[in-house]
Amino acid sequence: xxxxxxxxxxxxxxxxxxxxxxxxxxxxxxxxxxxxxxxxxxxxxxxxxxxxxxxxxxxxxxxxxxxxxxxxxxxxxxxxxxxxxxxxxxxxxxxxxxxxxxxxxxxxxxxxxxxxxxxxxxxxx
Amino acid sequence: xxxxxxxxxxxxxxxxxxxxxxxxxxxxxxxxxxxxxxxxxxxxxxxxxxxxxxxxxxxxxxxxxxxxxxxxxxxxxxxxxxxxxxxxxxxxxxxxxxxxxxxxxxxxxxxxxxxxxxxxxxxxxxxxxxxxxxxxxxxxxxxxxxxxxxxxxxxxxxxxxxxxxxxxxxxxxxxxxxxxxxxxxxxxxxxxxxxxxxxxxxxxxxxxxxxxxxxxxxxxxxxxxxxxxxxxxxxxxxxxxxxxxxxxxxxxxxxxxxxxxxxxxxxxxxxxxxxxxxxxxxxxxxxxxxxxxxxxxxxxxxxxxxxxxxxxxxxxxxxxxxxxxxxxxxxxxxxxxxxxxxxxxxxxxxxxxxxxxxxxxxxxxxxxxxxxxxxxxxxxxxxxxxxxxxxxxxxxxxxxxxxxxxxxxxxxxxxxxxxxxxxxxxxxxxxxxxxxxxxxxxxxxxxxxxxxxxxxxxxxxxxxxxxxxxxxxxxxxxxxxxxxxxxxxxxxxxxxxxxxxxxxxxxxxxxxxxxxxxxxxxxxxxxxxxxxxxxxxxxxxxxxxxxxxxxxxxxxxxxxxxxxxxxxxxxxxxxxxxxxxxxxxxxxxxxxxxxxxxxxxxxxxxxxxxxxxxxxxxxxxxxxxxxxxxxxxxxxxxxxxxxxxxxxxxxx
Numbered sequence: 001x002x003x004x005x006x007x008x009x010x011x012x013x014x015x016x017x018x019x020x021x022x023x024x025x026x027x028x029x030x031x032x033x034x035x036x037x038x039x040x041x042x043x044x045x046x047x048x049x050x051x052x053x054x055x056x057x058x059x060x061x062x063x064x065x066x067x068x069x070x071x072x073x074x075x076x077x078x079x080x081x082x083x084x085x086x087x088x089x090x091x092x093x094x095x096x097x098x099x100x101x102x103x104x105x106x107x108x109x110x111x112x113x114x115x116x117x118x119x120x121x122x123x124x125x
Numbered sequence: 126x127x128x129x130x131x132x133x134x135x136x137x138x139x140x141x142x143x144x145x146x147x148x149x150x151x152x153x154x155x156x157x158x159x160x161x162x163x164x165x166x167x168x169x170x171x172x173x174x175x176x177x178x179x180x181x182x183x184x185x186x187x188x189x190x191x192x193x194x195x196x197x198x199x200x201x202x203x204x205x206x207x208x209x210x211x212x213x214x215x216x217x218x219x220x221x222x223x224x225x226x227x228x229x230x231x232x233x234x235x236x237x238x239x240x241x242x243x244x245x246x247x248x249x250x251x252x253x254x255x256x257x258x259x260x261x262x263x264x265x266x267x268x269x270x271x272x273x274x275x276x277x278x279x280x281x282x283x284x285x286x287x288x289x290x291x292x293x294x295x296x297x298x299x300x301x302x303x304x305x306x307x308x309x310x311x312x313x314x315x316x317x318x319x320x321x322x323x324x325x326x327x328x329x330x331x332x333x334x335x336x337x338x339x340x341x342x343x344x345x346x347x348x349x350x351x352x353x354x355x356x357x358x359x360x361x362x363x364x365x366x367x368x369x370x371x372x373x374x375x376x377x378x379x380x381x382x383x384x385x386x387x388x389x390x391x392x393x394x395x396x397x398x399x400x401x402x403x404x405x406x407x408x409x410x411x412x413x414x415x416x417x418x419x420x421x422x423x424x425x426x427x428x429x430x431x432x433x434x435x436x437x438x439x440x441x442x443x444x445x446x447x448x449x450x451x452x453x454x455x456x457x458x459x460x461x462x463x464x465x466x467x468x469x470x471x472x473x474x475x476x477x478x479x480x481x482x483x484x485x486x487x488x489x490x491x492x493x494x495x496x497x498x499x500x501x502x503x504x505x506x507x508x509x510x511x512x513x514x515x516x517x518x519x520x521x522x523x524x525x526x527x528x529x530x531x532x533x534x535x536x537x538x539x540x541x542x543x544x545x546x547x548x549x550x551x552x553x554x555x556x557x558x559x560x561x562x563x564x565x566x567x568x569x570x571x572x573x574x575x576x577x578x579x580x581x582x583x584x585x586x587x588x589x590x591x592x593x594x595x596x597x598x599x600x601x602x603x604x605x606x607x608x609x610x611x612x613x614x615x616x617x618x619x620x621x622x623x624x625x626x627x628x629x630x631x632x633x634x635x636x637x638x639x640x641x642x643x644x645x646x647x648x649x650x651x652x653x654x655x656x657x658x659x660x661x662x663x664x665x666x667x668x669x670x671x672x673x674x675x676x677x678x679x680x681x682x683x684x685x686x687x688x689x690x691x692x693x694x695x696x697x698x699x700x701x702x703x704x705x706x707x708x709x710x711x712x713x714x715x716x717x718x719x720x721x722x723x724x725x726x727x728x729x730x731x732x733x734x735x736x737x738x739x740x741x742x743x744x745x746x747x748x749x750x751x752x753x754x755x756x757x758x759x760x761x762x763x764x765x766x767x768x769x770x771x772x773x774x775x776x777x
Contacts, residue, residue: 088547089546109554111557
């Protein structure tokens with residue numbers, strides 16, 4: 001679906017099933033979804049697609065989600081884009097790191113699709 | 126002179142006596158003689174005067190006679206005159222010397238006329254004349270009237286005078302002698318006391334050496350004697366006091382000497398080094414007898430340890446009058462070596478030249494030995510300390526290493542925990558998400574989607590289950606809580622059975638599964654389930670990572686172990702990851718392998734199982750060519766584990 005209303009969400013996740021579940025939620029929420037399966041692809045697609053929100057899994061091959069976020073935020077163009085970091089690692093250190101690299105939100109796996117949907121609507125309205 | 130000295134008496138009083146006696150004996154006779162002489166002369170003079178007077182008398186009387194030629198009267202006169210004592214003969218003559226009257230005195234003393242007409246020699250001048258010869262005085266008296274008419278010759282005997290003179294002499298001599306004796310006696314008497322006091326003082330002085338402290342009575346008669354007495358008494362007192370002091374000093378010295386003799390080895394040598402004294406300790410220490418030592422040099426105990434320069438230096442020091450300290454090694458008569466701590470003191474005369482050397486020594490052999498031991502011990506202590514320091518340094522670095530390793534392990538552990546939780550959460554994420562989606566949107570979803578989602582839930586559940594099982598197995602094996610139910614089993618049979626289970630899966634993927642069993646039997650003592658798990662993991666990996674080709678299982682027996690290998694023609698492992706494949710959760714990350722998945726624990730479990738049985742496991746691999754996983758297990762023979770004989774089990 002295209003339209004002025006349609007926000008783009010870039011989904012960066014290496015696990016196929018999890019990626020599928022997230023895409024389901026994003027689409028169900030009425031947003032457009034773009035996929036990336038590793039850190040490098042995530043970075044490239046972010047710059048080419050200019051999404052409104054990026055869902056970044058931390059544990060990706062190539063570049064971790066933190067690195068991607070860090071690099072994107074270094075770019076003036078991407079200072080405003082919403083970034084949510086997603087991870088199965090839930091330590092305080094990870095949260096702090098997320099804040100350091102400039103992520104807007106931090107989500108721990110496993111997550112509730114309801115919660116994800118609510119978060120997306122909140123951030124993209 | 127010496128002869129004289131020997132003849133003289135030694136005693137002072139006798140000397141005085143002798144001297145005074147001699148003096149007076151010499152003086153008195155002279156005096157006596159002189160006086161006697163004087164007296165004799167006086168007597169003679171008086172006799173002369175008498176004679177002269179008589180002659181003159183006769184002369185005067187005779188003048189008339191001669192003039193009147195009264196010769197008879199002259200004779201009478203002469204006779205009368207001759208009766209005068211001393212007259213020997215008297216003559217009257219005329220001026221020419223013709224005898225007028227001649228009387229001589231006979232032996233009886235009677236005057237007798239003599240009629241000898243004769244001429245006598247008369248003096249030429251008419252003066253009185255006196256001649257003296259041989260005890261006879263001859264007086265010529267001129268008879269002078271108006272002029273000289275005759276002569277009187279009077280021979281007067283001096284015998285009387287002389288006898289009187291000699292009597293005088295005798296008297297004077299006797300008197301002199303008596304006076305001498307009296308004087309001597311008087312002098313002696315007067316001097317007796319002082320001389321006695323002197324003699325007493327001399328005796329006292331002579332005996333003083335035996336009579337210290339005694340005093341003589343002070344005679345105050347003369348200053349000198351008083352002084353002498355006081356001086357002697359003072360000296361006596363001083364000597365007495367000095368005696369006490371000397372006694373004390375000697376006592377102290379003796380005590381010291383005894384003490385020293387108790388403690389020290391002492392010897393005394395003359396300036397040339399010959400031993401003049403050796404105390405008992407010296408005798409004991411050297412093993413020589415005193416006789417053997419006296420008169421010898423210290424060479425007798427030479428050990429040969431010290432250089433010539435050593436002794437030369439010592440002699441140089443002491444011959445200059447300086448004290449020498451040092452340690453010397455000596456050898457006793459019996460060959461024992463003795464270390465002595467030595468002090469040599471030169472004793473010097475007034476001019477500062479040494480006349481003897483006193484050596485005081487202590488046996489320090491034990492101390493020396495202890496010193497040496499201590500030095501040894503100190504050296505080895507230093508060595509040990511150094512060594513210890515090295516060890517400490519080594520240990521510190523080892524500890525640091527261990528610490529680093531520990532920290533690393535800790536890190537690894539927390540990473541492990543982190544990774545484990547991550548690995549567990551990942552399948553859970555899908556399960557949770559799709560469960561919730563199905564629950565919330567069931568009515569909206571078409572049946573295919575429903576089935577698809579449920580299938581995902583199922584797969585992820587299984588994945589989770591496998592993961593949990595693997596983790597638990599690994600955990601049990603690592604913590605030693607795994608039950609190993611070992612039994613005798615033939616690996617060939619086991620391998621064949623497992624391969625059989627995989628045959629369908631392999632066939633489905635289009636791969637060949639070959640069994641290359643070189644040996645017919647390989648008996649081992651193992652837990653069947655665990656070995657099955659091991660083989661399953663390897664075969665499963667081979668299957669997963671091979672797209673085309675085959676997997677070959679082979680068994681080879683060696684001397685003490687069985688070697689099993691699983692060779693595939695799959696993706697292979699990059700060289701840098703070959704070492705790490707057996708680590709927990711290690712998954713080779715590449716585009717090809719990412720999707721293949723797996724828990725990452727399979728090989729870690731294989732490693733644990735193999736190493737539990739003291740076997741080895743390794744991989745040989747080449748990218749894109751394939752991998753060969755190999756493990757070994759100990760072989761049984763007749764129910765007993767083989768040992769020794771060409772089987773290296775130390776590689777673990």
